[in-house]
Amino acid sequence: MWPIIFLKSSIGKKWVMACTGLCLIFFLFSHAAGNATLFYSTSLFQSYADQLHSHPLIVSLFSKGLFAVFAIHIITGILLFLQNRKARPQKYKVHKRAFKNSIASRTMIYSGLFILLFAVIHTAAVSFGDHGVIAHTVSTMFSSFVLSMFYIVAFVVLALHISHGLWSMLQTFGVNHPRYTWIIHKITYAVPLFFLLLFGAIPFLFLFGSGN
Amino acid sequence: MELNSAVPEGPLAEKWDNHRFSSKLVNPANRRKYKIIIVGTGLAGASAAATLAEQGYNIDSFCIQDSPRRAHSIAAQGGINAAKNYQNDGDSIRRLFYDTIKGGDFRSREANVYRLAQVSNSIIDQCVAQGVPFAREYGGTLANRSFGGAQVSRTFYARGQTGQQLLLGAYSALSRQIKAKKVSMHTRKEMMDIVLVGGKARGIITRDIITGKLEKHAADAVILATGGYGNAYFLSTNAMASNVTAAWRAHKKGAGFANPCFVQIHPTCIPVHGDYQSKLTLMSESLRNDGRVWVPKKPGDSRPPASIPEEDRDYYLENKYPSFGNLVPRDVASRNAKEQCDAGKGVGNTQLAVYLDFAEAIKRDGEASILKKYGNLFQMYEKITDSNPLHEPMMIYPAVHYTMGGLWVDYNLMTTIPGLFAVGECNFSDHGANRLGASALMQGLADGYFIIGTAVANYLGSTSLGHVAADKPEFTKALNGVDDRIEKLLRSSKNGPAGKVTVDEIHKELGLLLWDHCGMARNKQGLELALAKLPAIQKKFWNDVYIPGSGKELNQSLERAGRVADFLEFAEIMIHDALDRAESCGCHLREESQTAENEAKRDDENFSYVSVWEHKGAGVPPALHKEPLVFEDIVPSQRSYK
Amino acid sequence: MSEIDISLEIWRQKDSLASGVFETYSLQRISTDMSFLEMLDVLNEQLTREGKDPVAFDHDCREGICGMCGAVVNGIAHGPEPETTLCQLHMRHFKSGDTIVIEPFRSRVFLPIKDLMVDRxxxxxxxxxxxxxxxxxxxxxxxxxxxxxxxxxxxxxxxxxxxxxxxxxxxxxxxxxxxxxxxxxxxxxxxxxxxxxxxxxxxxxxxxxxxxxxxxxxxxxxxxxxxxxxxxxxxxxxxxxxxxxxxxxx
Structure with missing residues (x-):
C-alpha cells in the first residue's frame, strides 16, 4: 500500500517530521498569541482562558490532536535517531564536523527530548494548579526563580530546536533555491527568536513583579 | 598470420551500409542463447555491454575497479566530435573523415575512419536521449567548441568533464541492463588470460582482486575493451590501473598487435616534480594561445624566472618556428621541449620542464581577461603546484597520454583470433599515427553503441559454435597457467625483501628506458640500445622483485607486478615496431626522417602499412606482418602546419 | 618545495572479517609537493622494503574524477581542503610534526574490505x-x-x-x-x-x-x-x- 510505503521510507519520515513540526509551530503561534495577552493584563489572559474553556469540545479535540501530533513527532524523531545510529555502527577515531554552525542540527534529539521534559512539567504545572484561575497559577509559578530559569532555558533550547527544524522542514518540502536562500536564512533566525523573546519575557514579567 | 581487413565492397560512403546488409543476423529469439564476455567498462565496453544486452544477448561484463563507473574514460576533459554541422560552418561526414585520417597522418584504414564519421552523429543523439547534460546555447540547442586539427566547430562538451558525462551515460544504460538481469556484472576482477577452444575465443580466466581466487568464464564470444598501454612508461596521464595485460594475453594467444609504437605525447602537462611521482596531469592545450614558451639560454641557469632578463631567455618555439610560434602542433611542441631539457636548459627542481609564460598576455589584455579564459586551469595548476601562473610562469612538460596502437582488428573489430573482438583504445583502428582531440570518445562510443552489434551478430550468425562450458580442459589448462605464473612472480620473494627490488622500482626503470629511447623522438641507435637493455631489466624483475603477501588474498603489489611483467614483454614489440618504421609519421618521429624544418617526413612509398606483430613464443623475436593501406578515395598529402 | 616529517595513524584491517587496529608509522622528508596518495605510495615502498604488508587503498585516476579514492583524514572525508579528492590533496597542507589519522569511509553499507578499502x-x-x-x-x-x-x-x-x-x-x-x-x-x-x-x-x-x-x-x-x-x-x-x-x- 502506497501510504505505508511512503511512511516507512526515509523521505516519508522526513515528511512526517516536517508536517508535524509545522503543526507544532502553528500551535506555538496560537499559544504565543494567547500568552501575549499577559503583556496587557492578567485579567485579559484569564478571560482568554475562560473563553477557551467554555468550548470543551474544541479544547478536547485540539488537545488530543496536539497530543497526537506531538507524539508522532517525538516517536518518529526517536525512531530516526535509533535507525541513524545503526547506519554508522563504527565511529571515527577523530570526531570532527566539516560544516560550521552545526550545534542546532547536531543536538536535535537532545533539544527535542528536553522540550518533551519541559512540556511534561509545564502541562503538569498548569493542570495541577488552581483549575479555575489560570492566571493565579502562572503568577505563583513564576514567583519561583528556579522554575523561571528552567522555563527560560527551555525557551532557548526550543529556539535552537526550531532554528534547525524550520530550515529542515523547508528542505523537506523542497523549498531550497538560490533565489530564496536569503529569505530562508532570515526566517530560520526570525521565527525562533520571536518565540524566545515572547515566551521568555513572561517569566521576567512575573519575576520583576510587573505581572499582576 | 593472415590479415584480412574484410573491408566491404562499394564506394566509401556506401561501405557501411552494404556491410550491414550483407552481414549475418541472429534472430531475436536466438540471441538469448548466446553469452558474450566483455572485459572493461569504459566508454567502449559499457556501451557495448548495454547495447548487446538490449538486443537480447546475455552479457558477462568485467571490470578491474569497484564499479563500472570508474573506468578511465571518465577523465577525458575536452569533448566529443560529431559531424552534425549544427554550426552551419561547412562540416560534413566527409570533412570529419578527412580531418581524422589526415590528423592520423594517413596511417589508418580509410573505410573504418569513414564509418566512424558516419556514426558520429548518432552518438550525440544517443547520449542526449540518455540525459547527458551537454552544454547548451541560450536558445536550448547544443553548443559546440572548436578543437585542434579542425577548422569547424564540431566538438560537443559538458564543461571540462565530457568523458565523465558520456561514461556515466553508458554506465546508466549498463546499469539498466544489470537490473534487467541481461548483464551480470563482475567488479574487481582482473582478466588474466583468454581461453581458446578449437581456435576460437571461448572464455577468459579472471582473478578476483579481493580473494585472489582464479575463475573460469565461458562464452560464445569475447570482447576486449581494456584501453591503452600508456602506463608502459610508468608516468603517463593514464589511471593507475590502466594496463596492457588483457591485450597482451590475447596477443600471446595469437592476436596480432598493430602499430604498438604509436603513442601520443601531450605537450602541456604539469611536469614531474620528484621521483615519488605517480602520475601526470594534463593541462588544456588551449593555454598555448596566450602563453609564451621559453627556457634560459644558458644551460643550468637556476635563477628564478623573474630574475632572468629578456636577453637571457630563449623563446625557442618562436625563434625556430616564426610562422607558428607557440602554436606548433602537439608533436613538434613536445619534441622541442624534450630537446631543450636534454640540452640542460630545463627549469624547475628536476630540470625537466619549460616555462609557459603569461606575463606578456597579462600586460596586453589585463589579468581579468586572462583569468576569464583560463581561470579554472590556473586554479587547477595552483592546487597541484602551489604556484600562481598570474605571478610566475607555469612550468609544463610533455606526457604520454593516449596509445593509437592496439590489437589489430578487421572492419568487424575482430582480432586475428576468431570470436575475439577489440573495441575502443585497445584496438588500433581509427586514429592512425596520431589522434585528434575529442576523437577518442567518439571512437569508443562508435565501436560500442553502433558497430559491435553488427559485428557480433555477423560472427555468431556465420560461425558454428558448439556449446562450451568452463569445465573443458582448455579452461583448466589456462587457469593452471595463470596459477603457475603467479607462483613464479612470488618465487623471488620467499626469503624476504633483503637485497630485492620493488615492483615500482622496476616499472620506473622500464618507463625511463622507453621514455628516453622510444618516447617523443626516436632513432635507430637509441632503439637498438633500448632493445639491448631490456633483457637485463626483465631478468632483474623475475629474479629480484619482492612482492609481499600471497596470491590468495587482496594483494595490490602482486596486481601491479603482473601488469609490469606484461609491460616488460610488451615493450619489446613496441621498440621493434619503432625500429622497423624508419619513417616519421604523426606521433612517431624518427630523427633520421625529418624535413629541413624539423618536421616529420613521411615515407609513403615504403611505410604505407599497418605493422602487425605476431607472438612467436618466449625468447623468439616477434614476426612482423603488414596490412597495406590502400587509399581509394583520398590522396595522402604531406601534413603541413604552414 | 620543502620537506616535512610526519607520523601517520592508519586503520589496518586484514580483511572484512578481521578486527582492525590503528598502526602508527613515521615518515621522514616528505616533499610538500607530493599528493596525499603519493605519500602513501612512499609509505608502502618503505613497508615493502621492511617486509611488511603495504597499506591497501583504492585509487585510480589520481586526478579527482574517477571517485575511486577516499579516506577520512583527521576526521574529515577527503581531508581538510574544500572540493578536493584525496588524490588532489597535497602534503603542503600539513606541517612537520603533524600526526595524520587516516580511517576508511565508514557506514553500515560500506563494508570494510581491507585497510582503507571499502565496498561501495x-x-x-x-x-x-x-x-x-x-x-x-x-x-x-x-x-x-x-x-x-x-x-x-x-x-x-x-x-x-x-x-x-x-x-x-x-x-x-x-x-x-x-x-x-x-x-x-x-x-x-x-x-x-x-x-x-x-x-x-x-x-x-x-x-x-x-x-x-x-x-x-x-x-x-x-x-x-x-x-x-x-x-x-x-x-x-x-x-x-x-x-x-x-x-x-x-
Missing amino acids: SGFDRIIQAGGYVSVNTGGTPDANAIPVPSTTAELAMDAAACIGCGACVASCPNGAAMLFTGAKIAQLSLLPQGQQERKERALSMVAAMDNEGFGNCTNERECETVCPKGISIRNIARMNSEYFKASFFS
Missing part, C-alpha cells in the same frame, strides 16, 4: 534501480529536437558532476546516501529526457537507497561540505519533493 557497491545498486533513461541504442531523435534551456542544462550538470566517491555517506553522522541519490534524481528530473520515468525513478531509487541500509537525512550539511564536486543539498530538497509528488500523485 550499494551506490551501483541505487543507480540500477532507476538512475537512467530507459532508451535503447538507436532510434533516438535528433539531439537538437528537444531544446533544453542552458540554465537547466547547467543545473543538471551541477548534479551530474557526482563522482560516486562515497564521501557524503562517510561524513554523514547518519550514514545517509541522500546527496548521492538526490543528485541523480535531480539531474534526470530536470532534463526533458528524464520526464517519462520521473515518478517511477524517484520511488524506486529511494526504495533501493533505504533497502541498502543507508541512514536518514537530518540536514546536517556535512555531505555538501565534504563533497569534492561541491554538489549542493538543493538536490536533496529536489529529491524530497520529487518523492512526495511521486508518492501522492502518480
Whole structure:
C-alpha cells in the first residue's frame, strides 16, 4: 500500500517530521498569541482562558490532536535517531564536523527530548494548579526563580530546536533555491527568536513583579 | 598470420551500409542463447555491454575497479566530435573523415575512419536521449567548441568533464541492463588470460582482486575493451590501473598487435616534480594561445624566472618556428621541449620542464581577461603546484597520454583470433599515427553503441559454435597457467625483501628506458640500445622483485607486478615496431626522417602499412606482418602546419 | 618545495572479517609537493622494503574524477581542503610534526574490505534501480529536437558532476546516501529526457537507497561540505519533493 510505503521510507519520515513540526509551530503561534495577552493584563489572559474553556469540545479535540501530533513527532524523531545510529555502527577515531554552525542540527534529539521534559512539567504545572484561575497559577509559578530559569532555558533550547527544524522542514518540502536562500536564512533566525523573546519575557514579567 | 581487413565492397560512403546488409543476423529469439564476455567498462565496453544486452544477448561484463563507473574514460576533459554541422560552418561526414585520417597522418584504414564519421552523429543523439547534460546555447540547442586539427566547430562538451558525462551515460544504460538481469556484472576482477577452444575465443580466466581466487568464464564470444598501454612508461596521464595485460594475453594467444609504437605525447602537462611521482596531469592545450614558451639560454641557469632578463631567455618555439610560434602542433611542441631539457636548459627542481609564460598576455589584455579564459586551469595548476601562473610562469612538460596502437582488428573489430573482438583504445583502428582531440570518445562510443552489434551478430550468425562450458580442459589448462605464473612472480620473494627490488622500482626503470629511447623522438641507435637493455631489466624483475603477501588474498603489489611483467614483454614489440618504421609519421618521429624544418617526413612509398606483430613464443623475436593501406578515395598529402 | 616529517595513524584491517587496529608509522622528508596518495605510495615502498604488508587503498585516476579514492583524514572525508579528492590533496597542507589519522569511509553499507578499502557497491545498486533513461541504442531523435534551456542544462550538470566517491555517506553522522541519490534524481528530473520515468525513478531509487541500509537525512550539511564536486543539498530538497509528488500523485 502506497501510504505505508511512503511512511516507512526515509523521505516519508522526513515528511512526517516536517508536517508535524509545522503543526507544532502553528500551535506555538496560537499559544504565543494567547500568552501575549499577559503583556496587557492578567485579567485579559484569564478571560482568554475562560473563553477557551467554555468550548470543551474544541479544547478536547485540539488537545488530543496536539497530543497526537506531538507524539508522532517525538516517536518518529526517536525512531530516526535509533535507525541513524545503526547506519554508522563504527565511529571515527577523530570526531570532527566539516560544516560550521552545526550545534542546532547536531543536538536535535537532545533539544527535542528536553522540550518533551519541559512540556511534561509545564502541562503538569498548569493542570495541577488552581483549575479555575489560570492566571493565579502562572503568577505563583513564576514567583519561583528556579522554575523561571528552567522555563527560560527551555525557551532557548526550543529556539535552537526550531532554528534547525524550520530550515529542515523547508528542505523537506523542497523549498531550497538560490533565489530564496536569503529569505530562508532570515526566517530560520526570525521565527525562533520571536518565540524566545515572547515566551521568555513572561517569566521576567512575573519575576520583576510587573505581572499582576 | 593472415590479415584480412574484410573491408566491404562499394564506394566509401556506401561501405557501411552494404556491410550491414550483407552481414549475418541472429534472430531475436536466438540471441538469448548466446553469452558474450566483455572485459572493461569504459566508454567502449559499457556501451557495448548495454547495447548487446538490449538486443537480447546475455552479457558477462568485467571490470578491474569497484564499479563500472570508474573506468578511465571518465577523465577525458575536452569533448566529443560529431559531424552534425549544427554550426552551419561547412562540416560534413566527409570533412570529419578527412580531418581524422589526415590528423592520423594517413596511417589508418580509410573505410573504418569513414564509418566512424558516419556514426558520429548518432552518438550525440544517443547520449542526449540518455540525459547527458551537454552544454547548451541560450536558445536550448547544443553548443559546440572548436578543437585542434579542425577548422569547424564540431566538438560537443559538458564543461571540462565530457568523458565523465558520456561514461556515466553508458554506465546508466549498463546499469539498466544489470537490473534487467541481461548483464551480470563482475567488479574487481582482473582478466588474466583468454581461453581458446578449437581456435576460437571461448572464455577468459579472471582473478578476483579481493580473494585472489582464479575463475573460469565461458562464452560464445569475447570482447576486449581494456584501453591503452600508456602506463608502459610508468608516468603517463593514464589511471593507475590502466594496463596492457588483457591485450597482451590475447596477443600471446595469437592476436596480432598493430602499430604498438604509436603513442601520443601531450605537450602541456604539469611536469614531474620528484621521483615519488605517480602520475601526470594534463593541462588544456588551449593555454598555448596566450602563453609564451621559453627556457634560459644558458644551460643550468637556476635563477628564478623573474630574475632572468629578456636577453637571457630563449623563446625557442618562436625563434625556430616564426610562422607558428607557440602554436606548433602537439608533436613538434613536445619534441622541442624534450630537446631543450636534454640540452640542460630545463627549469624547475628536476630540470625537466619549460616555462609557459603569461606575463606578456597579462600586460596586453589585463589579468581579468586572462583569468576569464583560463581561470579554472590556473586554479587547477595552483592546487597541484602551489604556484600562481598570474605571478610566475607555469612550468609544463610533455606526457604520454593516449596509445593509437592496439590489437589489430578487421572492419568487424575482430582480432586475428576468431570470436575475439577489440573495441575502443585497445584496438588500433581509427586514429592512425596520431589522434585528434575529442576523437577518442567518439571512437569508443562508435565501436560500442553502433558497430559491435553488427559485428557480433555477423560472427555468431556465420560461425558454428558448439556449446562450451568452463569445465573443458582448455579452461583448466589456462587457469593452471595463470596459477603457475603467479607462483613464479612470488618465487623471488620467499626469503624476504633483503637485497630485492620493488615492483615500482622496476616499472620506473622500464618507463625511463622507453621514455628516453622510444618516447617523443626516436632513432635507430637509441632503439637498438633500448632493445639491448631490456633483457637485463626483465631478468632483474623475475629474479629480484619482492612482492609481499600471497596470491590468495587482496594483494595490490602482486596486481601491479603482473601488469609490469606484461609491460616488460610488451615493450619489446613496441621498440621493434619503432625500429622497423624508419619513417616519421604523426606521433612517431624518427630523427633520421625529418624535413629541413624539423618536421616529420613521411615515407609513403615504403611505410604505407599497418605493422602487425605476431607472438612467436618466449625468447623468439616477434614476426612482423603488414596490412597495406590502400587509399581509394583520398590522396595522402604531406601534413603541413604552414 | 620543502620537506616535512610526519607520523601517520592508519586503520589496518586484514580483511572484512578481521578486527582492525590503528598502526602508527613515521615518515621522514616528505616533499610538500607530493599528493596525499603519493605519500602513501612512499609509505608502502618503505613497508615493502621492511617486509611488511603495504597499506591497501583504492585509487585510480589520481586526478579527482574517477571517485575511486577516499579516506577520512583527521576526521574529515577527503581531508581538510574544500572540493578536493584525496588524490588532489597535497602534503603542503600539513606541517612537520603533524600526526595524520587516516580511517576508511565508514557506514553500515560500506563494508570494510581491507585497510582503507571499502565496498561501495550499494551506490551501483541505487543507480540500477532507476538512475537512467530507459532508451535503447538507436532510434533516438535528433539531439537538437528537444531544446533544453542552458540554465537547466547547467543545473543538471551541477548534479551530474557526482563522482560516486562515497564521501557524503562517510561524513554523514547518519550514514545517509541522500546527496548521492538526490543528485541523480535531480539531474534526470530536470532534463526533458528524464520526464517519462520521473515518478517511477524517484520511488524506486529511494526504495533501493533505504533497502541498502543507508541512514536518514537530518540536514546536517556535512555531505555538501565534504563533497569534492561541491554538489549542493538543493538536490536533496529536489529529491524530497520529487518523492512526495511521486508518492501522492502518480
